[in-house]
Amino acid sequence: MKKLWMPAMVLLVIGGLNWGLVGLFDFNLVTYLFGATILTQTVYVLVGAAALWKAYLMLMNPKK
Template sequence: MKSIDVIAAILLVIGGLNWALVGLFQFDLVAAIFGGVDTFLARLVYIVVGAAAVWQIAQFKAIQIRWSQTSMN
């Protein structure tokens, strides 16, 4: 399960950086890469990043326990 946590964290960083670009420069990198905010691929990226956020929320306590056990070894 740890690998899915890392993938979710990476996706959240990508989403966070995209939102930073939107907030600072009104530039949506995902939309620019995939041809617009309404394209299938852009929407898929938004959905996957959102699913990663839901995963992190649902697994928050379990992730804390797993990571604290790993750091003790």
């Protein structure tokens, strides 16, 4: 389980930065880098999975 922590955090940072760019500048970095491909959709799914994982950890360990 600890092996998932760092990749999940990296994906959450990427997702957060991407949403910030979309909100501020209407610029989607993921789409810019990968185009409208299955890879872009995969990145979004991985970011969503990382968010679910972090939410689960927060619910199961509220003291941390």
